[in-house]
Amino acid sequence: MFHLRNLLCAVTLLGLMFSAPEAEARFGKRSKGEKTHEASPVGSDDDDDDDDDDDDHRGSHRDTGSAVDAVANLLFFVADVASASHQADVSSSEVRAVAPRGSQSNVRLGVDGNVLGTGGGANLFLAIEAQRVGLDGRLLLMSLPTDDGTSGTDELSVGSVHLTYALVAHERLRLRMEGGLSLATAPDLATVGPSLGLTLDACLLGPFDLELRAQATPFPYRQLDAQAGLALHLSVLVLRAGWRGLYLDDAGLVDGVSHQDTLTGPYLGLGLTF
Numbered sequence: 001m002f003h004l005r006n007l008l009c010a011v012t013l014l015g016l017m018f019s020a021p022e023a024e025a026r027f028g029k030r031s032k033g034e035k036t037h038e039a040s041p042v043g044s045d046d047d048d049d050d051d052d053d054d055d056d057h058r059g060s061h062r063d064t065g066s067a068v069d070a071v072a073n074l075l076f077f078v079a080d081v082a083s084a085s086h087q088a089d090v091s092s093s094e095v096r097a098v099a100p101r102g103s104q105s106n107v108r109l110g111v112d113g114n115v116l117g118t119g120g121g122a123n124l125f126l127a128i129e130a131q132r133v134g135l136d137g138r139l140l141l142m143s144l145p146t147d148d149g150t151s152g153t154d155e156l157s158v159g160s161v162h163l164t165y166a167l168v169a170h171e172r173l174r175l176r177m178e179g180g181l182s183l184a185t186a187p188d189l190a191t192v193g194p195s196l197g198l199t200l201d202a203c204l205l206g207p208f209d210l211e212l213r214a215q216a217t218p219f220p221y222r223q224l225d226a227q228a229g230l231a232l233h234l235s236v237l238v239l240r241a242g243w244r245g246l247y248l249d250d251a252g253l254v255d256g257v258s259h260q261d262t263l264t265g266p267y268l269g270l271g272l273t274f
Contacts, residue, residue: 026147026154027248027261028186028221105130110271114244116263119144119153123267127164134164136178140246144261156261157185158223158246160195160215172203182217188254193217207233211242222249229267238271 105128112123121142128135139159146152162180175198182195197215204210209231217223229242245264252258 027259028189028250028254030188030255031257108273110269112267112269114267115265116142132166132169136162136164154187159183174201184221189250191221193220221251236272236274238273240269242267
């Protein structure tokens with residue numbers, strides 16, 4: 001209970017921080033009006049520079065797409081490992097029912113719908129875990145209203161691939177530390193950094209679990225991600241609901257000026273555990 005109480009206090013502090021109003025400057029996006037040019041004849045050097053800028057802009061979108069594809073491929077890798085491990089468990093045992101929580105090996109996957117500030121997102125997650133060691137992959141795709149007064153949306157994504165280790169591996173309580181790589185993409189940015197995390201799953205009453213998670217990336221960009229929610233286990237099906245807060249700071253990687261986004265809101269999802 002001591003560890004649980006401390007973790008709940010930490011999540012409460014994170015919630016207070018995430019309750020700050022959404023930042024005006026968009027993470028990973030150039031400041032409005034950053035580049036200005038005097039009027040010049042068609043075909044001048046300035047036009048050539050504009051063409052170069054357009055090429056750079058298109059290139060940034062290609063980089064962003066490639067980065068998201070890389071995280072998606074990593075999720076597929078986790079899925080392949082999970083599938084192979086599960087098949088090995090099945091083939092090495094006799095007729096077996098659904099593995100209970102806290103068993104020797106399990107696989108978790110699912111999708112959550114998130115309300116984030118005035119936008120929304122979809123979070124995909126997939127994990128395989130033995131008694132103490134595991135592999136966890138996540139990808140959050142976000143669509144947010146533009147911050148410069150123009151119509152349309154800005155597409156952002158954050159993802160991570162972590163190795164996990166259960167500090168506490170009890171049937172009714174599992175406390176994990178995580179470490180690996182995180183990735184973030186935005187209109188003018190695609191970057192990767194080291195990532196650390198802490199998660200807690202605790203059985204409350206009957207089929208209900210408490211789920212807490214916190215993750216941080218210190219550099220080259222800064223990210224702080226925390227969520228707290230409840231999970232309802234219905235055999236292999238799991239229903240989830242809770243609250244998530246996400247803080248992003250590009251640390252001036254785009255144009256030398258730090259741009260931040262602070263996003264918070266509820267999430268609702270479903271998944272499978274076997």
